[in-house]
Amino acid sequence: MKIAILPGDGIGPEITAQAVKVLNALGESFELESADVGGAGYAAHGHPLPQGTLALAKAADAVLFGAVGDYKYDSLERALRPEQAILGLRKELGLFANLRPAILYPELAGASTLKPEVVSGLDILIIRELTGDIYFGKPRGVRECPDGPFAGQREGFDTMRYAEGEIRRIAHVAFQAARKRDRRVTSVDKANVLETFQFWRDIVTDVHKEYQDVELEHMYVDNAAMQLVRAPKKFDVIVTGNMFGDILSDAAAMLTGSIGMLPSASLDANNKGLYEPSHGSAPDIAGKGIANPLATILSAAMMLRFSLGKAEQADRIENAVKKVLAQGLRTPDIYEDGTTKVGTEQMGDAVVNALG
Numbered sequence: 001m002k003i004a005i006l007p008g009d010g011i012g013p014e015i016t017a018q019a020v021k022v023l024n025a026l027g028e029s030f031e032l033e034s035a036d037v038g039g040a041g042y043a044a045h046g047h048p049l050p051q052g053t054l055a056l057a058k059a060a061d062a063v064l065f066g067a068v069g070d071y072k073y074d075s076l077e078r079a080l081r082p083e084q085a086i087l088g089l090r091k092e093l094g095l096f097a098n099l100r101p102a103i104l105y106p107e108l109a110g111a112s113t114l115k116p117e118v119v120s121g122l123d124i125l126i127i128r129e130l131t132g133d134i135y136f137g138k139p140r141g142v143r144e145c146p147d148g149p150f151a152g153q154r155e156g157f158d159t160m161r162y163a164e165g166e167i168r169r170i171a172h173v174a175f176q177a178a179r180k181r182d183r184r185v186t187s188v189d190k191a192n193v194l195e196t197f198q199f200w201r202d203i204v205t206d207v208h209k210e211y212q213d214v215e216l217e218h219m220y221v222d223n224a225a226m227q228l229v230r231a232p233k234k235f236d237v238i239v240t241g242n243m244f245g246d247i248l249s250d251a252a253a254m255l256t257g258s259i260g261m262l263p264s265a266s267l268d269a270n271n272k273g274l275y276e277p278s279h280g281s282a283p284d285i286a287g288k289g290i291a292n293p294l295a296t297i298l299s300a301a302m303m304l305r306f307s308l309g310k311a312e313q314a315d316r317i318e319n320a321v322k323k324v325l326a327q328g329l330r331t332p333d334i335y336e337d338g339t340t341k342v343g344t345e346q347m348g349d350a351v352v353n354a355l356g
C-alpha cells in the first residue's frame with residue numbers, strides 16, 4: 001500500500017514526522033513517499049501543487065497531509081499561494097466529504113476553555129462539504145462596481161453556489177454516518193438569507209425521506225455557532241457547506257481542548273482520501289518543537305480505518321493516544337498544572353511506545 005506524505009509548511013513537517021514514525025512502528029509494509037507541497041512546493045518547483053506531487057497523490061492509496069501556508073507567501077498572486085495546494089488536491093481528487101470528529105478525551109476536560117460539565121463526554125462529527133460553495137464558485141474577482149452608492153469604485157466578489165447533486169451526495173454521507181452513531185443529523189445553513197442555502201435545506205429534506213430512522217434538524221449557522229459553545233453535546237452529526245464547516249470546525253476544536261487535537265478525513269465517493277489535521281501551519285510556533293502532533297497522528301489512524309482497511313491498526317493508534325494522555329503527557333497547547341509538558345518529538349515517541 002502506497003501512502004503519499006505531503007508535510008508542507010510551518011509545523012507541517014514537524015507533526016507529519018511524528019505520524020510517519022507511528023506508521024512505521026506498526027509493523028506493516030507501507031510504502032511511504034514524500035513530496036513538496038504548499039510554500040515548500042513553490043520554493044522548490046515554482047508551484048504550490050507541483051505536477052509530481054499531484055501525480056503521487058493520485059497514484060497513492062491515501063495521502064497524509066501536514067499543513068500549508070506561510071505569511072511570506074501572502075503577497076503572491078492567488079494561484080501561487082500555498083493554500084491553493086490543499087484546495088487543488090481536494091478538487092483534483094474529488095474529495096467532497098470532510099469528516100472532522102470533535103471528541104473530548106476525558107483527560108483533557110480541564111484543557112478546554114469551556115467548563116468541564118459542558119464538554120465532558122463530547123463526541124460530535126462535523127461533516128463539511130469540501131469541493132463546492134463560495135470556495136470554488138465562479139465568477140470571482142475584483143471589478144468595477146456597476147451600481148449603487150459605490151458605483152464606479154472597485155468591488156471584490158465571489159459566487160456562492162451548490163449543485164443539487166453536490167448537496168445530495170454530502171447529505172447521504174451525513175445520514176449514513178448518523179446511522180452508525182446516535183442517528184441524529186443537524187443540517188446547518190443560512191436559509192433565511194441565502195438562496196443557495198434555502199436550496200440546500202430543500203435538498204437535504206428530500207434526501208432525508210430515504211432515512212426516516214434518522215432524526216433531521218435544520219439550524220441557522222449563527223445559532224449553530226452559539227449552540228456549539230452553549231450545549232455542544234446536544235449535537236451528533238452536523239452537516240454543512242464548505243465555508244460554514246470551515247468556521248464551525250475550528251470553533252468545535254476548542255471543545256476538545258485544542259485545535260491540535262482535531263483530525264480530519266477528506267473522502268471521495270470510494271473512500272479514497274486525504275488525511276490532515278484540521279489546523280494550519282501555525283507559523284507562530286513553527287520550528288520550536290512544541291506543536292501538538294496528535295491531530296496528525298489521529299488523522300493517520302483515520303486513514304488506516306477509512307482508506308486502507310486496517311481498523312485494528314487504527315484502534316492501536318487511538319488507544320496509544322489515550323494512554324499517553326492518561327500518562328499525563330501534554331504539549332503546551334493542552335498543558336495544565338499537574339501534567340508533564342513535552343515537545344512534539346517526545347509526544348510522537350510516547351505514542352510509539354504506547355502502541356499495544
Ligand SMILES: NC(=O)c1ccc[n+]([C@@H]2O[C@H](COP(=O)([O-])OP(=O)(O)OC[C@H]3O[C@@H](n4cnc5c(N)ncnc54)[C@H](O)[C@@H]3O)[C@@H](O)[C@H]2O)c1
Nearest residue numbers: 067068069070083086260279280281282284285291292333
Ligand atoms: N489545511 C491547511 O493546510 C490549513 C488549515 C488552516 C490554515 N492554514 C494556513 O495556515 C497558516 C496559519 O493560519 P492560522 O494562524 O489562521 O491558523 P493555524 O491553525 O495555523 O493556527 C491558529 C492558532 O492555533 C495554534 N495551533 C495550530 N495548530 C497547532 C498545533 N498542532 N499545536 C499547537 N498549537 C497549534 C497556532 O499556534 C495558532 O496560534 C495560514 O497560511 C493559513 O492559510 C492551512
Ligand SMILES: CC(C)[C@H](C(=O)O)[C@@H](O)C(=O)O
Nearest residue numbers: 069083086087246278279280
Ligand atoms: C487553508 C484553507 C484553504 C483551509 C480551508 O479553508 O479549507 C483550512 O482552513 C482548512 O480548514 O482546511
Ligand SMILES: [Mg+2]
Nearest residue numbers: 246247250278
Ligand atoms: Mg480551516
